[in-house]
Amino acid sequence: MILLINQILNVSNLTTSFRIKDDYYAAVDNVSLQVFKNEVLAIVGESGSGKSALAFSIMGLHTRAKMEGNIYFKGEDLVNLSPAKINKMRGKDMAMIFQDPLTALNPLMTIGEQIGEALLLHNKAITKKSRYEQVIKLLQLVGIARPKYTYNQFPHELSGGMRQRVIIAIAISNSPELLIADEPTTALDVTIQAQILDLIRELKNEMQAGIILITHDLGVVAEMADRIAVMYAGEMVEVADVHTLFENPLHPYTRSLLNSVPNSKQKQDRLHVIQGVVPSLQNLPRTGCRFAHRIPWVTETAHEKMPQMHEVEPQHYVRCTCYKHFDFLEKNKEDHKHGIS
Amino acid sequence: MEFLEVKNLKVHFPIRGGLFNRKIDAVKAVDDVSFQMEEGKTYGLVGESGSGKTTIGRAIVGLNKITAGKIFFEGKDLASAKNKSIRKDIQMIFQDPYSSLNPKKRVLDIVAEPIRNYESLTRKEEKQKVQDLMERVGLSAEAILKYPHEFSGGQRQRIGVARAIALKPKLIIADEPVSALDVSVQAQVLNFMQDIQKDLNLTYLFISHDLGIVKHMCDQIGIMYKGRYVESGKKEDIFTNPQHIYTKRLIAAIPDIDPRNRDFQKNHRRDVQKMYDQSYHEYFDKEGLAYHLQHISESHQVALPHRKVD
Amino acid sequence: MWKFIVRRLFITAPQIVLLSVLVFLMAQMMPGDALSGLIDPNIDPQAIEQQREKLGLNNPWYVQYKDWVVSALQGDLGQSFRFKMPVTDLVEQRLINTFWLSLATLIITYLIAIPLGITSGRFNDTLRDQIITGYTYIGFATPLFIFALVMLWLFGFHFQWFPTSGSVAPGSEAGSLSYVISKLHHLLLPAISMALITTVNTVQYLRSEIIDTKQKDFIITARAKGASESRVYNRHILRNSLLPIAAFFGYEITGLIGGTVFVEFIYSYPGMGLLFMDSILQRDYSVVTSVVLLFGIASILGALLSDIILSLIDPRIRIK
Known part of the structure; x- marks a missing residue:
């Protein structure tokens, strides 16, 4: 019950498809997830997994996509909401932080104008003076050293880290309940990354917001996610809390992914390589386990015909039954050769 | 004789301004850097953006003009005109496999380009050679007639490698070779780079901002900050016994893949940051630049002011 | 920014000097000279030679060039042998006519280009866009002088809505309202003909700028802030797309010069272009030289104007 009260977002059976020539292809396929107050839900996957398409679906930022299913947020179903109503919630109740701080700001507007716009859009009555004061306060909050000076600067005058702080200031300007961070530190240096992640964590605690953190970096996930x-390939394959997932990963994909990162703690001579490549949107397997062709040594009967999410222990979900029969091949040379073609 | 020796290398880029667009200042992208590389080993060059690590790599292959200093390859001065032929012993792999291959050329032409520059082969010999190279990097020989866009990111990086090893080089400068790739593809390319290193007895200068990957790949490591070296040494020197505060901060910033260490990491990072703020002036001069390197052991060098050494 | 403009002016000055030298040398290379069209072939060659000497036509080219520049700076561009009047006076009236024609053309060009470019870019790949793009392709393919002829025939001779030659009705008094209206009436058809053809560049340019800007990341940022579609267009896309168009304004002037030569010729509109054609045909060489020089200077100043506009409106340049 407590969980339900704290639930901010409930995505249920969401499918987002794009039209390529005369057919629709699902980049997000039948995905369900919940986000709770003051938690970080990390969505992990490689390019082509559909993680960014999912984030854009929740924000309603796809301009040409077909969406089916439901996204319940603040008592509304975003999938069927009018654009005008979504505009009222975007930037106010839910906000987004983007991957590339170099391109996500308008090059012709000052930093002050860009943050001020986010305030003005959701509070038409705001006076110029109080808008200025609020922008300065936001700039202070995200750790900009000279907010009054930065207010009048243009994006190209700031470093990447500072620009990302400005983008965060825009995102939190109306204290959103839900914050989606799409690869927020991928374009930044490690030391700046650590600072930005710290900032996101602090702001989350302060605003009690729910955060969806989209990333491919398992280190960032280990440090940030609840x-x-x-x-x-467009589907959820495993959902669990952070400790369970790192200590007891079950799905073959999760296990492979964790093994392919150079691990600073244990010494390994060779990294694990997943055979084959991620299929493109048009070539997704339409039936059966989508990961099957990348673990060909697992027998066909190990997979489900219509793979479902199974709750294997409380709050730990895994798709398909193949995880029970999966183990790594120990022939490194072999997997090297296969990993290529 | 060292395999590669970089001696007091400086690469400065002029800043122009004023009414007549004269040179008014210079960006010291590389400011008095010296290091040596051993044959058959991997040397990691680490630093954040703007540290000058890429500029060093480009200076070695001759893509950036050297302002001062010398680069010796197997004892021969690279700047000297009579040593032009050794240029083919040094090749480069670029960061972005999507933009470093000409989209309008077939793989055959891309890979054969360096061969055409240095050797005169018949069409048939050339084709045979490119096919061998493709198989060498694990791509099918038929793929030579395809265009770059028909390959995935990891495969494109292999094509880049095939081009780089076409002239049987001894040294490969790898500039962030896997930063643009997905985690699992990264693993493929890194493994593969290790394989061909053994097979062809290659030496790598591995330029990267990712300390996790550098730790996995490299034997020797140099850490750069604002165009200067702050620390250099064997992998163990750097990771188990970092001396410079900048190195410590860089290592502390690496995300830890074990969620159980989260609080420990957070506190550790905070402590290091505090130390960094307090002792900044001990480690950097008035302009915020690193001092000259001092030996603290045979393999381990740290940029410290003279008084700190004794 | 001031530094930038001053530096830009420093580049402009030698450009104009170089242009004047080129124009002068070209004029020198033309067959015949200032005297040849003027004199009776029966005059004693001795006397002609004396006249030559007196006019300085036997001096080395750089001395002649110096004389020419000095007098040009004093407002003396020489004598027109056809009109028997100083070139300066001749050019003055023509320049004013061409100025009004160019201004009208520019205004009409932007009146057409901005709404069409915006519609086409915003709703790209819809029927509306296809129609507009179709028009631009026709515009690209149609030679201006043929189009202008067709327009002249259709609206001038067939419907008789517009006058077919001149810049003002004969007999109207300068300064009166009817004079102004008559002037407008005369330049409207040539201006529209020219604008309809030259605008297609700007339409296409604006269209691709908008399509390009539409896909920029900061547009997604604006949407994510909750900006409505109209605000996204008005505040973010348009502003950023119009910037290169505004900067292109100066170069537009250069393009107009080529256009006016054809259009003025076809409409017998007494401007610089017609003067240029006439004087070439008549080998009125001091006029040709002056007109080419003025056209050249206008192009250089147009480029200067573009750079200054860009430096004023783009913060990325403004700072430096």
Whole structure:
């Protein structure tokens, strides 16, 4: 019950498809997830997994996509909401932080104007003076050293880290309940990354917001997430809390992914390589386990015909039954050769 | 004789301004850097954006003009005109496999380009050679007639490698070779780079901002900050016994893949940051630049002011 | 920014000097000279030679060039042998006519280009866009002088809505209202003909700028802030797309010069272009030289204007 009260977002059976020539292809396929107050839900996956398409679906930012299913947020179903109503919620109740701080700001507007716009859009009555004061306060909050000076600067005058702080200031300007961070530190240096992640964590605690953190970096996930959802080829393949997922990963994809990162703690001579490549949107397997062709040594009967999410222990979900029969091949040379073609 | 020796290398880029667009200042992208590389090993060059690590790599292959200093390859001065032929012993792999291959050329032409520059082969010999190279990097020989866009990111990086090893080089400068790739593809390319290193007895200069990958790949490591070296040494020197505060901060910033260490990491990072703020002036001069390197052991060098050494 | 403009002016000055030298040398290379069209072939060659000497036509080219520049700076561009009047006076009236024609053309060009470009870029790949793009392709393919002829025939001779030659009705008094109206009436048809053809560049340019800007990341940022579609267009896309168009304004002037030569010729509109054609045909060489020089200077100043506009409106340049 407590969980339900704290639930901010409930995505249920969401499918987002794009039209390519005369057919629709689902980039997000039948995905369900919940986000709770003051938690970080990390969505992990490689390019082509659909993680960014999912974030854009929740924000309603797809301009040409077909969406089916439901996204319940603040008592509304975003899938069927009019654009005008979504505009009222976007930037106010839910906000987004983007991957590339170099391109996400308008090059012709000052920093002050860009943050001020976010305030003005959701509070038409705001006076110029109080808008200015609020922008300065936001700039202070995200750790800009000279807010009054930065207010009049243009994006190209700021470093990447500072620009990302400005983008965060825009996102939190109306204290949203839900914050989606799409690869917020991928374009930044490690030391700046650590600072930005710290900032996001602090702001989350302060605003009690729910955060969806989209990333491919398992280190960032280990440090930030409360719960993790792993996506592969448009589907969720495993959902669990952070400790469970790192200590007891079950899905073959999750296990492979964790093994392919150079691990600073244990010494390994060779990294694990997943055979084959992520299928493109048009070539997704339409039936059966989508990961099957990348673990060909697992027998066909190990997979489900219509793979479902199974709750294997409380709050730990895994798709398909193949995880029970999966183990790594120990022939490194072999997997090297196969990993290529 | 060192395999590669970089001696007091400086690469400065002029800043122009004023009414007549004269040179008014210079960006010291690389400011008095010296290091040596051993044959058959991997040397990691680490630093954040703007540290000058890429500029060093480009200076070695001759893509950036050297302002001062010398680069010796197997004892021969690279700047000297009579040593032009050794240029083919040094090749480069670029960061972005999507933009470093000409989209209008077939793989055959891309890979054969360096061969055409240095050797005169018949069409048939050339084709045979490119096919061998493709198989060498694990791509099918038929793929030579395809265009770059028909390959995935990891495969494109292999094509880049095939081009780089076409002239049987001894040294490969790998500039962030896997930063643009997905985690699992990263693993493929890194494994593969290790394989061909053994097979062809290659030496790598591995330029990266990712300390996790550098730790996995490299034997020797140099850490750069604002165009200067702050620390250099064997992998163990750097990771188990970092001396410079900048190195410590860089290592502390690496995300830890074990969620159980989260609080420990957070506190550790905060402590290091505090130390960094307090002792900044001990480690950097008035302009915020690193001092000259001092030996603290045979393999381990740290940029410290003279008084700190004794 | 001031530094930028001053530096830009420093580049402009030698450009104009170089242009004047080129124009002068070209004029020198033309067959015949200032005297050849003027004199009776029966005059004693001795006397002609004396006249030559007196006019300085036997001096080395750089001395002649110096004389020419000095007098040009004093407002003396020489004598027109056809009109028997100083070139300066001749050019003055023509320049004013061409100025009004160009201004009208520019205004009409932007009146057409901005709404069409915006519609086409915003609703790209819809029927509306296809129609507009279709028009631009026709515009690209149609030679201006043929189009202008067709327009002249259709609206001038067939419907008789517009006058077919001149810049003002004969007999109207300068300064009166009817004079102004008559002037407008005369330049409207040539201006529209020219604008309809030259605007297609700007339409296409604006269209691709908008399509390009539409896909920029900061547009997604604006949407994510909750900006409505109209606000996204008005505040973010348009502003950023119009910037290169505004900067292109100066170069537009250069393009107009080429256009006016054809259009004025076809409409017998007494401007610089017609003067240029006439004087070439008549080998009125001091006029040709002056007109080419003025056209050249206008192009250089147009480029200067573009750079200054860009430096004023783009913060990325403004700072430096």
